[in-house]
Amino acid sequence: MYRVIKGLVLTESRCWDPDSERSYQDLFDKLDTxxxxxxxxxxxxxxxxxxxxxxxxxxxQKIVSxxxxxxxxxxxxxxxxxxxxxxxxxxxxxxxxxxxNNDGHIDASEIKQSLEELGMDITKEExxxxxxxxxxxxxxxxxxxEWRDHFLFNPAHNLNEIIRYWKxxxxxxxxESIAIPDEFTExxxxxxxxxxxxxxxxxxxxxxxxxxxxxxxAKVFMQVHSSKSNRITLLGGFKQxxxxxxxxxxxxxxxxxxxxxxxxxxIKFMAYEQYKKLLTPEGGKVQTHQRFMAGSLAGATAQxxxxxxxxxxxxLTLGKTGQYNGMFDCAKKILRKxxxxxxxxxxxxxxxxxxxxxxxxxxxxxxLKNAWxxxxxxxxxxxxxxxxxxxxxxxxxxxxxxxxPLALLRTxxxxxxxxxxxxxxxxxxxxxxIMANEGFFGLYRGILPNFMKVIPAVSISYVVYEYMKTGxxxxx
Numbered sequence: 155m156y157r158v159i160k161g162l163v164l165t166e167s168r169c170w171d172p173d174s175e176r177s178y179q180d181l182f183d184k185l186d187t188x189x190x191x192x193x194x195x196x197x198x199x200x201x202x203x204x205x206x207x208x209x210x211x212x213x214x215q216k217i218v219s220x221x222x223x224x225x226x227x228x229x230x231x232x233x234x235x236x237x238x239x240x241x242x243x244x245x246x247x248x249x250x251x252x253x254x255n256n257d258g259h260i261d262a263s264e265i266k267q268s269l270e271e272l273g274m275d276i277t278k279e280e281x282x283x284x285x286x287x288x289x290x291x292x293x294x295x296x297x298x299x300e301w302r303d304h305f306l307f308n309p310a311h312n313l314n315e316i317i318r319y320w321k322x323x324x325x326x327x328x329x330e331s332i333a334i335p336d337e338f339t340e341x342x343x344x345x346x347x348x349x350x351x352x353x354x355x356x357x358x359x360x361x362x363x364x365x366x367x368x369x370x371x372a373k374v375f376m377q378v379h380s381s382k383s384n385r386i387t388l389l390g391g392f393k394q395x396x397x398x399x400x401x402x403x404x405x406x407x408x409x410x411x412x413x414x415x416x417x418x419x420x421i422k423f424m425a426y427e428q429y430k431k432l433l434t435p436e437g438g439k440v441q442t443h444q445r446f447m448a449g450s451l452a453g454a455t456a457q458x459x460x461x462x463x464x465x466x467x468x469x470l471t472l473g474k475t476g477q478y479n480g481m482f483d484c485a486k487k488i489l490r491k492x493x494x495x496x497x498x499x500x501x502x503x504x505x506x507x508x509x510x511x512x513x514x515x516x517x518x519x520x521x522l523k524n525a526w527x528x529x530x531x532x533x534x535x536x537x538x539x540x541x542x543x544x545x546x547x548x549x550x551x552x553x554x555x556x557x558x559p560l561a562l563l564r565t566x567x568x569x570x571x572x573x574x575x576x577x578x579x580x581x582x583x584x585x586x587x588i589m590a591n592e593g594f595f596g597l598y599r600g601i602l603p604n605f606m607k608v609i610p611a612v613s614i615s616y617v618v619y620e621y622m623k624t625g626x627x628x629x630x
Contacts, residue, residue, distance in 0.1 A: 407471030
């Protein structure tokens with residue numbers, strides 16, 4: 155564990171006096187080997203390596219990109235000086251947040267406490283080892299100068315970034331609405347950064363769901379209409395939908411699916427924060443089981459609030475051309491013909507499905523994460539985007555396997571007005587009928603397009619999320 159933390163944020167830098175602008179000028183002159191008045195990525199990487207300053211992979215590129223205001227591919231002295239001074243200010247804020255007793259020094263207990271607050275458990279001995287790597291004078295305490303020298307050329311200026319690498323974030327949207335909600339630091343909550351994260355996640359979800367809407371409609375179509383006597387393949391389903399309503403019909407129901415993302419995300423986040431407070435002792439750390447319980451309750455709260463939109467999405471998805479003139483027309487027709495109760499058909503299996511999905515998703519993700527850390531984390535805790543996406547995709551897929559029968563029952567109950575009278579039943583009646591007529595695998599009708607959409611959905615949402623964060627000023 156210590157190697158993981160040290161590899162991510164701790165460097166072994168030589169000490170100079172950054173308080174003096176002359177020192178910055180001397181450093182700049184050493185790095186500017188071709189004397190063209192600016193330092194590019196190659197010069198920064200080679201110069202720092204030659205001076206014995208180790209840094210994370212990609213750090214030189216990130217430093218130049220962050221400081222290069224005129225976008226000429228390098229840092230002139232003013233840009234170099236400004237970047238280091240601004241970076242120092244961020245480092246100082248982090249140092250102050252770690253210095254719990256405000257004595258101007260950080261000790262092992264403060265490092266342990268701070269990492270525990272961020273969700274990372276380390277032993278007292280590991281905290282002492284981390285401290286020793288920064289402790290130049292051997293006092294078993296780190297002052298501001300020692301802290302700054304370690305982190306000056308490390309773009310990861312905030313210890314929260316340690317956790318961010320491995321945060322199981324629901325911004326990787328796969329079109330399901332039952333994932334554990336996103337978590338934010340106290341700094342993000344007080345600064346208002348959380349709403350930007352939610353906005354970026356909502357936009358990522360909207361683009362992701364729109365991109366995979368044809369597969370989602372095929373899944374719903376197969377869930378409701380495919381049976382042992384009426385087998386519908388993925389290709390056959392697409393042909394039927396296109397024949398009935400043209401290529402544009404593949405996106406039928408996507409509007410309401412996108413529209414419900416923002417309110418659901420906001421409600422889920424607000425509820426999650428409140429449930430965590432209720433379930434966690436005052437001042438205590440949120441345990442994994444408490445996070446799961448809070449996430450499941452928050453998911454149930456959010457789903458209860460927007461569930462009528464889920465029903466309308468299913469009806470629109472299954473509707474024939476001209477049957478509904480948009481979401482409001484769909485709502486009016488359901489209300490007039492079936493009453494208010496119709497907006498909560500399938501509610502019970504949907505609520506029950508939250509528990510296996512969220513629980514297995516979280517447990518598998520944590521297991522994969524810990525397995526990677528213990529086996530492959532040598533010099534860095536940054537696993538790279540492919541590993542993170544892989545862990546998220548596998549854990550989500552496992553969650554879906556466990557909850558899919560309940561999702562199928564929910565969809566069939568939501569669609570009951572479009573089925574024959576003999577097919578209308580309660581949740582238990584539907585399950586018995588499917589098992590009797592189609593066998594166990596009848597509960598997994600439509601799972602192929604559901605699995606097929608996971609990887610593109612996660613990839614699209616990640617790319618859009620990163621662009622949105624940059625556009626909203628969350629990251630540079």
